[in-house]
Amino acid sequence: MMSFEDWKDKISEFKTVDVRQLQGNFFPGLLKMAKNTPEGEGIKIIQTFEPHPLYAALKAIGFEHYTEKVDSGDFHVYFYRIKKKDDIEQSPFRPLALLNFPMIDEELGEITANFWNLTWNDEKRTLPYETRLLLSLTNAVGAGRMRQASRELIKAYIYGVDSAILDDVFELLAWNQGIGYFSSEIGPSALFQAYKLIKTQEKNGKSRDEIKQMLMEKFGEKNIEVSVQ
Incomplete structure (x- = not known):
C-alpha cells in the first residue's frame, strides 16, 4: 500500500471536480x-464537508485518498489510483445515497455524512460489524424498509455471516413480525429472495465466493428493489 508521501508531488496534475454547487446526483x-x-493518476474533489461515502466507493475501484481542510472550511480530497479495479459491483454496497442530502441543504449533508461515519466506522463501537449489520437488518424490516434490509443481509453474508445465523434471524422475524406480515411482505421481498438464493446455492454445493458473485449480480445496484442511487 502506498502513502500520500509517495504521490503528493503529482497532485498538481489531478483533474479537479468542484461538487459544491452541483445539482442532482453527481456520483x-x-x-x-x-x-x-x-x-498513477488522480482526481481532486472539492466539497463543503468531508465526503466519507466517496472514500469507500473509490477504494473499491483502486483508489487511495488524502484529505485536507482548507482555511475556507471546504475539504479538498485527493484520490490517487494505485490499482485498476473496474467492477464496483464486486464490492459490498456503499452509502452513496448520502450524497443526495447536500442537494437539500449543505449543512444537512455534512451532518448526515458525519453521522454515518460515526455509526459505522468509529473505533468506539463495541459490537462487531457483522452484528450491527444484522441489527440494522431487523430494524429496517420493523420500519418497513425492505430495500435497506436487503442491502444489510447481502453485506452481512459477504462479510462472513453464516447462513445458519440468517436462519435464526428470519425465524425471529417471523416470531416478532407475525406470520401474516412475514407471508405478505417479507416472503415476496428482495430480502427473502436473496436469503433463498444463499440457501439454495449452498445446497447446490456452490462456494461462498460463487454465491457472493450471484448476490451482487442479481441484487446489486442495478436491481431497482435494492438500489438507493
Missing part, C-alpha cells in the same frame, strides 16, 4: 471519470 459522472483514470 455517476464522477464514477465514470474515476473508472477512466489510469493507474
